[in-house]
Amino acid sequence: MKNTIKYLILILIYLACGMKLQAWNYTFRNVVMSDGLSGLLVNAIYKDSEGFVWLGTDNCLDRFDGVKVRHYEFRGVDSGRKKRVNCITETADNQLWVGNGIGLWRLNRASSQLERIVPEKIDFAVNTLLSDGDILYIGTEKGLFIHKDGQLLQVLTDRNMLAACNRIMDLCLNEDKSALWLATVQGLFSYSLKDGKIDSWHFQENVPEADYFRCLTRIGETLYLGTMSQGVVRFDINKKSFSHAVSLGCDVISDISSDGKETVYIATDGNGVHFLSHKAQQVTRRFCHDVSDKEGIRSNSIYSLLVDDRGAVWVGHFQAGLDYSLYQNGLFQTYAYPPLFNSANLSIRSFVNRGHEKVIGSRDGLYYINEATGVVKSFVKPVLTSDLILTICFYEGEYYIGTYGGGMMVLNPETLSLKYFAQGGDGDAELFQKGHIFCVRPDEKGNLWIGTSQGLFCYNKQAKQIKHFTSANSQLPEGNVYEVSFDSTDKGWIATETGMCIYDPASQSLRSNVFPEGFVHRDKVRTIYEDTGHDLYFIREKGSLFTSTLTMDRFRNRSVFSTLPDNSLMSIVEDNQGWLWVACNDGLLRIKEEGEEYDAFTFNDGVPGPTFTNGAAYKDDKGILWFGNTKGLIYVDPKRVDEVRGKVRPIVFTDILANGVSFTGSSLKYNQNNLTFCFTDFAYGLPSALLYEYQLEGVDKDWKLLAAQNEVSYYGLSSGTYTFRVRLPGNEQSEAVYQVTVRPMIPWWGWALSILLIIGIVAFIRYYVWKRMRRLLPSPAQVVSTPAENISRKEQVTEQPETITEQPETITEQPETIAEQPEVISEQPSVATEEKYKTNRLTEEECKELHKKLVTYVEKEKPYINPDLKMGDLASALDISSHSLSYLLNQYLNQSYYDFINEYRVTQFKKMVADSQYSRYTLTALAELCGFSSRASFFRSFKKSTGVTPNEYIRSIGGTAKEE
Secondary structure, three states, X not given: OHHHHHHHXXXXXXXXXXXXXXXXXXXXXXXXXXXOOOOOOEEEEEEOOOOOEEEEEOOXXXXXXXXXXXXXXXXXXXXXHHHOEEEEEEOOOOOEEEEEOOEEEEEEOOOOEEEEEOOOOOOOOEEEEEEEOOEEEEEEOOXXXXXXXXXXXXXXXXXXXXXXXXXXXXXXXXXXXXXXXXXXXXXXXXXXXXXXXXXXXXXXXXXXXXXXXXXXXXXXXXEEEEEOOOOEEEXXXXXXXXXXXXXXXXXXXXXXXXXXXXXEEEEEEOOOEEEEEOOOOOEEEEEOOOOOOOOOOXXXXXXXXXXXXXXXXXXXXXXXXXXXXXOOOOOEEEOEEOOOEEOOOXXXXXXXXXXXXXXXXXXXXXXXXXXXXXXXXXXXXOOOXXXXXXXXXXXXXXXXXXXXXXXXXXXXXXXXXXXXXXXXXXXXXXXXXXXOEEEEXXXXXXXXXXEEOOEXXXXXXXXXXXXXXXXXXXXXXXXXXXXXXXXXXXXXXXXXXXXXXXXXXXXXXXXXOOOOOOOOOOOOEEEEEEOOOOEEEEEEOOOOEEEEEOOOOOEEEXXXXXXXXXXXXXXXXXXXXXXXXXXXXXXXXXXXXXXXXXXXXXXXXXXXXXXXXXXXXXXXXXXXXXXXXXXXXXXXXXXXXXXXXXXXXXXXXXXXXXXXXXXXXXXXXOOOXXXXXXXXXXXXXXXXXXXEEEEEEXXXXXXXXXXXXXXXEEOOOOXXXXXXXXXXXXXXXXXXXXXEEEOOOOOHHHHHHHHHHHHHHXXXXXXXXXXXXXXXOOOHHHOOOOHHHHHHHHHHHHHHHHHHOOHHHHHHOHHHHHHHHHHHHOOOOHHHHHHHHOOOOOOHHHHHHHHHHHHXXXXXXXXXXXXXXXXXXXXXXXXXXXXXXXXXXXXXXXXXXXXXXXXXXXXXXXXXXXXXXXXXXXXXXXXXXXXXXXXXXXXXXXXXXXXXXXXXXXXXXXXXXXXX
């Protein structure tokens, strides 16, 4: 009876908390102007068939790919109010249509420009767009327009075009698409697509704005209408009657949509977002702004709402930009036993999973969960001496808990009582109450092995015996005992801080002198694992994964992943499909066949954090894998991986830049050889969790890993054809390919003409010389010359070297001329720069704040003394984008990046020459100390800044320059 009452109470608690529990699944990310958004008011949201999310702001159309925002301007529109985007849709032919305050627009994908459509007929606000295949329904301030087969038909609900009922705010089709429903500011109308008949219905309320319908959606035979003052109103299509829906705490409805089956999605201008059940007519979920919730929505004033095909929630605010829920495909789950326990955000160090009974150790204490009885209990200080649980082991009906600095305790699952382990000798009492217990492992003979900070213990509960191994009484290597693992032959592998030894069950002794040369027995091993093929895997604190047979006759280092750091491995486990899962301190992988097949798992797969804990990996009886993560205890069914991976979207190239300018072709000039490939997989998760691998054939020999970015750049490519490939790690289905050719400066036919021309010139010169020589050859009578003539010739010859010695002075001037060229080149893109920043300006106040931040950092940290300092490095140090820093320098300070940095270098030089301790340095050495990469750039920058050369400046302050 007691258990029945307990279960009823738990059910009631769960139902009462159900709404809140569901909300835990949503984590929102905010996108604002500093992220590239064109404005903070987001009035329309649409997701196209390719996967891009389109945002209609107060002045622009934005395209969002999960990381970057690209702008599409309304050219020729002066009024800011009329630029506001009201609606976005896509027809079956992949044409993107946009309605704003001035009319109808269509995106020309070839030119990436918005083009005005039929301005002679629609020169007023377009409020809503609805596509049905290639048919486009357009709701405007002056009636309905239907765009079909290149023809435009206008439909008026009232002959008076200016009548309020012609102001159409939203549209939807009925079930069989025979009629179109129109929500207007003066009632609900239906338009028959068969005979053109128009009917109307009005919401009978004694309120002036009662018929002001702002938005509309349909589920079955029920219409849901959002009003400006009456909340949500339902209309029964069969009964032709109105009724009020449930109150949402705010009657101003700004947007409404549905999944077409059960759920209505409602946005309010004042009380957040609500999900309404069509059947139950109850709110099943709500999202409201809470100042204490850093992962919630940023405002309750919602202007637009979209719940996309994957269930992600997109929220457009009045003045808070865009919020969207981070997408996760649900492959991994974080363990929870609602409503009593949730491991989310707990750093899990160890756990034991015995089906319905689980004991979980974290950095914040111990947790016992029994799902069969509904019992959940936590243990923290002062019950525990230490909250940091390092190891847990089930042995002889009890749980043995090893802690860091709190000894070892024993948990009785029947009484849920904790007690200290007290089976050691008198000298061991302090260890088991205040020492470090790193691992606890049972063997097949009923013994419990305990690795501690003071050696190794072997405990037998039945015999009530305990044996203590130390480096003094055995061959146990010195230091902490981190791991004890028994293989399938009952041999024990013991790893300590300074090396390894083996427990021989036959002699019941520890042996450290049995390892072959080249083994890892002298390394610090943290985890040892045996797979189904009876191979051992050793995870070291430093070094790659090491594998060995049980007899140690074959062993080697094994590469897990070419780009994975050697010291990042934490735990390892094999699934029932033969995949080896490797948890790291920066992600999770599964590999097969020496890494030829592999997969990487990130936040988008449900992994809450990239960091896994040491040795915390386990496969249960059902084949489910469990991992300890710094943000929870997570689990995955390996059989679902291929199913989920088969649903990934192919990667799409979002932009290709040649020398920083977008292009869409496949052939480039010889000097357009700096390429940037931008792409997306439409994950819409955490940008920091992005993970790709890429390869440029002809440049990269192997695939390279790319984390937390979605673009790759190559500089100074020589002429030739290049194929760029990018994919999710190990997932060939997601691969995207782009081929581009950099043409040579002179084509093959140009080289052919040049060779022919050279041959012709050489032939002509030879002929000319031959003719000249024949004319100058003396006759036999002229062969004898006078001594005076010989002397004259010698004098002419001796004068020739004087002419030759003048040549080096001319040559030495050339580097100065060449060094000046970058100054001219850098001025060429001025027009392109204006175009580049036209839609990405910072406000005056933002520029002032950023300038102050920049000056403070440069003066304090002196990054300019690094000759390799790039704008990207400086932007990263300031935690801003390179684009924002470029705008500040070029548009606000009217300086190039190099002029700005070189001014500080010149100032540093002046300080040094005034300081006597630098008097022994040459000009070149001083220039290098100030950050200049060459003597020529130093002289040029100094003269540009001061108007005099460095030598002249030093003389002006009474110094003497020391030359090379």
